[in-house]
Amino acid sequence: xxxxxxVHKVAHLxxxxxxxxxxxxxxxxxxxxLEYFEQLSELDTENVPPTTRAIELxxxxxxxxxxxxxxxxxxxxxxxxxxxxFFRVPQILND
Amino acid sequence: MTTAAPVKTKxxxxxxxxxxxxxxxxxxxxxxxxxxxxxxxxTNVSPICLGYPGVLPVLNEKVLEYAVKAGxxxxxxxxxxxxxxxxxxxxPDLPKNYQISQYxxxxxxxxxxxxxxxxxxxxxxxxxxxxxxxxxxxxGKLVHAGSDRLSGSTHSLxxxxxxxxxxxxxxxxPDIRTGEEAAEYGQELRRIVRYLGISDGNMxxxxxxxxxxxxxxPVGQTEFGTKVEIKNMxxxxxxxxxxxxxxxxxxxxLEDNKPIFQETRLWEEGSQKTISMRSxxxxxxxxxxxxxxxPPIEVSPEQLEQWKSELPELPAEKRxxxxxxxxxxxxxxxxxxxxxxxxxxxxxxxALDADPKQVANWVMGDIAAxxxxxxxxxxxxxxxxxxxxELVQLIEKGTISxxxxxxxxxxxxxxxxxxxxxxxxxKGMTQISDTGELEKMIDELLAENPxxxxxxxxxxxxxxxxxxxxxxKKTSGRADPKLTNQLLGKKLKG
Numbered sequence: 001x002x003x004x005x006x007v008h009k010v011a012h013l014x015x016x017x018x019x020x021x022x023x024x025x026x027x028x029x030x031x032x033x034l035e036y037f038e039q040l041s042e043l044d045t046e047n048v049p050p051t052t053r054a055i056e057l058x059x060x061x062x063x064x065x066x067x068x069x070x071x072x073x074x075x076x077x078x079x080x081x082x083x084x085x086f087f088r089v090p091q092i093l094n095d
Numbered sequence: 096m097t098t099a100a101p102v103k104t105k106x107x108x109x110x111x112x113x114x115x116x117x118x119x120x121x122x123x124x125x126x127x128x129x130x131x132x133x134x135x136x137x138t139n140v141s142p143i144c145l146g147y148p149g150v151l152p153v154l155n156e157k158v159l160e161y162a163v164k165a166g167x168x169x170x171x172x173x174x175x176x177x178x179x180x181x182x183x184x185x186x187p188d189l190p191k192n193y194q195i196s197q198y199x200x201x202x203x204x205x206x207x208x209x210x211x212x213x214x215x216x217x218x219x220x221x222x223x224x225x226x227x228x229x230x231x232x233x234x235g236k237l238v239h240a241g242s243d244r245l246s247g248s249t250h251s252l253x254x255x256x257x258x259x260x261x262x263x264x265x266x267x268x269p270d271i272r273t274g275e276e277a278a279e280y281g282q283e284l285r286r287i288v289r290y291l292g293i294s295d296g297n298m299x300x301x302x303x304x305x306x307x308x309x310x311x312x313p314v315g316q317t318e319f320g321t322k323v324e325i326k327n328m329x330x331x332x333x334x335x336x337x338x339x340x341x342x343x344x345x346x347x348x349l350e351d352n353k354p355i356f357q358e359t360r361l362w363e364e365g366s367q368k369t370i371s372m373r374s375x376x377x378x379x380x381x382x383x384x385x386x387x388x389x390p391p392i393e394v395s396p397e398q399l400e401q402w403k404s405e406l407p408e409l410p411a412e413k414r415x416x417x418x419x420x421x422x423x424x425x426x427x428x429x430x431x432x433x434x435x436x437x438x439x440x441x442x443x444x445x446a447l448d449a450d451p452k453q454v455a456n457w458v459m460g461d462i463a464a465x466x467x468x469x470x471x472x473x474x475x476x477x478x479x480x481x482x483x484x485e486l487v488q489l490i491e492k493g494t495i496s497x498x499x500x501x502x503x504x505x506x507x508x509x510x511x512x513x514x515x516x517x518x519x520x521x522k523g524m525t526q527i528s529d530t531g532e533l534e535k536m537i538d539e540l541l542a543e544n545p546x547x548x549x550x551x552x553x554x555x556x557x558x559x560x561x562x563x564x565x566x567x568k569k570t571s572g573r574a575d576p577k578l579t580n581q582l583l584g585k586k587l588k589g
Binding site: 013014015052053055057058059060061062063064065066067069070072075076078083084085086087088089090091092 | 120121122126127128129135136137138140141142145147153154155156157158159178183185186187237238239240248249250251252253254255380382385387389390391392393
């Protein structure tokens with residue numbers, strides 16, 4: 001279903017640093033999850049039109065009006081690191 | 096024997112633009128938080144813009160309206176069914192690690208806009224295809240600490256005020272061939288969004304950002320050359336210069352048999368060059384999937400008709416009309432329609448039956464010069480369109496001379512008045528066009544200068560200018576110049 005190379009690639013895209021053991025374990029686990037989902041393809045969908053969602057709902061929008069929100073301090077406080085009024089993030093490296 | 100064709104005519108450039116345009120809504124695209132520019136860091140943020148767990152984004156209805164109107168103005172087909180998708184990538188300016196954008200069902204597709212280049216006062220028009228237009232959210236801003244550049248910084252600080260500000264991404268077809276055409280395309284796009292009133296189109300503040308895709312190929316070849324992306328231009332002239340530079344660089348690579356890499360290059364304003372940016376491995380693997388928190392959008396035919404009916408006359412239509420209806424030159428039509436407030440001013444004046452060409456001359460001449468030097472817009476001056484219309488009409492009727500009109504203009508630009516006719520009367524500035532009155536003055540003048548009259552009659556006809564000048568001096572410029580010249584000529588010849 002999914003091979004080690006694919007797991008390695010997806011981990012890289014998600015910026016996850018996996019050990020060799022983890023890669024092997026996740027390859028097995030992800031394959032079993034994907035196999036489970038694969039049961040869906042047993043259904044005959046020949047005459048079922050494609051959709052992007054399960055609930056029949058469209059055009060949910062709000063007016064362009066300001067609403068009060070949580071204070072800036074409370075929002076900043078939740079971050080792992082802050083500096084003055086900023087969120088602080090570790091050094092960014094180009095690949 | 097062969098003669099080498101000039102290198103530049105042997106190749107052609109193929110250029111497409113990707114433009115991001117910030118919409119001027121009060122609140123963000125998916126959260127009811129202010130979009131104000133320049134607020135203190137992280138004050139215009141909410142749990143939604145920060146992607147905190149459990150939040151639900153809800154589309155701002157104005158964003159949809161503006162996107163559809165922009166799509167209509169760009170002659171696009173509006174999608175009857177459209178949706179949002181998640182575009183995954185990792186960068187600290189993106190709090191959720193995905194951007195809510197539109198992938199395979201954008202709100203508008205298959206449009207075009209017309210650009211007009213004026214050469215020797217002849218308009219050259221060209222249609223540039225619009226591939227697609229979609230809605231998405233903007234990212235935050237990074238400040239790199241310990242260095243003014245990313246490389247060498249020890250850590251970075253993030254301001255999420257801009258995260259979630261609504262953007263339209265507009266992608267052109269590769270129909271552009273020169274830097275000049277690209278700059279004109281960008282300007283036309285800016286005029287359109289400004290006419291629609293959906294964006295301020297300010298490039299310095301980043302409300303309008305253009306990325307360029309460019310390749311070069313030998314003329315006659317149908318396949319494209321290797322595509323290079325250029326970023327970081329913050330003016331239309333920078334776009335033009337970056338493209339011109341890049342065309343030359345790529346032609347030189349081909350001529351020298353050197354490879355052209357598919358890469359992103361940055362325009363450096365200081366050195367006027369493009370420089371290579373290290374490419375990000377796997378950066379194009381965005382793994383789009385439908386945004387489950389936002390239901391799809393279905394624009395009904397009624398809604399579409401309503402929005403269509405609200406569109407203003409657009410810049411290209413206005414340019415054509417000004418040329419055809421008012422007989423203005425392509426250049427004049429272009430200058431007058433460049434921004435909406437100027438066209439509204441111009442149209443308000445001619446609606447009062449003032450001659451369009453004369454009004455155009457005042458607006459583009461003395462008034463524009465004043466606006467430029469005082470850094471004002473046309474709506475901020477005391478001179479209202481009605482008074483300008485009256486000015487043009489009083490000159491036409493001969494009530495005031497063109498010279499007087501120029502003299503009183505500075506006062507009219509800063510002082511609001513009710514009626515120009517009363518104003519010039521009260522100042523005694525009306526033109527003297529009474530033959531008897533002028534003749535009397537001329538007789539007096541000739542009597543005062545018998546020597547000069549003598550010289551004139553002996554052939555020094557240039558002296559007529561001196562006499563005209565004297566009459567103007569006596570009347571403070573109020574004498575009708577044409578009539579004065581005519582009467583003087585007659586009297587001098589005896």
